[in-house]
Amino acid sequence: MGLEQGMATLETDRVKALLVACGGGDRIAFKSLYDLQSSRLLAVAIRVLGNREAAEEVLQEAFVTIWRKADQYEPALGSAAGWMTVIVRHRCIDRIRSEKSRTRMHDSEEQQMKLEGSTHTGDPFKDIWVSMDGKRLRTCLENLNEGPRVAMLHAYYDGYTHEETADRMATPLGTIKSWVRRSLVQLKRCLEL
C-alpha cells in the first residue's frame, strides 16, 4: 500500500470511528466529524441544488440528522462518508421536490450555464468524472454509452427525476428509465470484475 493510499485508509477509518462515537452521544466526536466532512458535503449540496444559500441550509439539516441517526450507522457494511453523502443528497432531493417550481426556476439559468460550460464534449459531466480519483469507477463510466451515462449522472449530480432528465435530454421517458436501470446493472457488473 502506497503512502497516499495508506493515508486515505487512515482518514476513512477515522471518519468511521467518529461517526460510531456520535452514535454513542459523543459531542466532541461530532464536532471533529463536522470539521472533517462539512466542506466535502457542502460541495455535494451545492452541486445538486445549484444554490449556495439553500445548500448551507441543507447541510445544517443533514448534520442534525447525522447526529440523531448516527446510532443507526453500521460500520461493517460501508463507509461513513458514503452513509453521510446519502443523507445529504436525499435532503437536497427532498428540498428540490418540495420547492420544485421555485428552485428550478430560480436556478434554471445557473444550471443551464453550468451545462453549457462543457457541452462541447456532449457529456456535461465529463470534466468531473474524468478527473476523479476512483479509477475503477471512471473506467466503468467510460464503458457506458454516452446517453445512458449522462442520464445517470443527471440523476446523481442534479437530483433529476426520470421525467426531468427526459425533458433535459429531449429523450422519451421510457428510454431514460431503461437507460438508467441498464447503466446501474452494467456499472455494478463492471465494478465487481
Added chain:
Amino acid sequence: MTDDFNIPENDPDILAAEYVFGLLDAETYRSVIARLETDAVLRAAVYAWADRLQPLSDSLMPEQVPQHVWEAIQRRIAVSNAIPIGHARRAAWLRPKVILPLMAIAASIALVIILRPFDRPAASPPVAQAILASAETREQFDVTFSRDYAQVSVRSKSANIPAGKAYELWVVPEGGAPKSLGVLAANGTADRQLSGNILLQLKEGALLAISLEPLGGSRTGAPTGPVLMSGKIRKA
C-alpha cells in the same frame, strides 16, 4: 446496449441503487425506508451502492463552510434533542443506581467541560407569535418566532394529527403563493431555522396556515390538502 439485461422489477440491488440515487417516487421511497429496518440484504445493498458511487462526490472541489452553519447546528441539537435518538434506547446502563455514583465523581469535571461549548442557551426571547386553532378538530398550535424571525417553534397540547398524514405550516403572502415553514412532528411540534427570502414574508399581520398533507409534507411546494386552520402573526 444489448438486450441481455434481464432485470427483475423488484431486484433489491437495483432498488437499492435507485434509493441511493434518489430516483424513487415518494411512496416507494417510504416503503424502502420501512423495509430497511428489517431487510438486511437491502440494507447491505444500499451501503454497497453508496460506496460504489462515493468517488462521484469525492471528485467535487470542497467548499468553505461559513461559521454560522455550525452555530445553527449546535442550536438545533441543543433545542431539539440533546442526544441521538437511539442512544437513549441503548443506554440501559445509564440508570440512576449505576450512573449516580459515577456522576458524583465525573459530572462536575467532565460534563461541564464537554457540554459547555455545545449547549448554548436554547431559548431566545420571542419577537412574534401566532395562534392557529380549529373549532372543527379542536386543536390549537402556538407558533413562536425568535431571533428576528430566524427561528420558528411550534407547540401544541391538543395536536391530533391523523395517522399516515402530516401537518405543514405555511406563510401566505398577500396575493402570493404560500411558502412552507416546515412540516410538524407527529406530536405537533416543530423547531426550525429560517433564512433566505422567506424571512421577507414574516412580519406582523402576515397570515399563517396549517394544511393536511401526506407524510413528509407536500411534494409539490404548495398545499395539496385542505387548510385546517389559520392565524395572523402578532408582536410578542
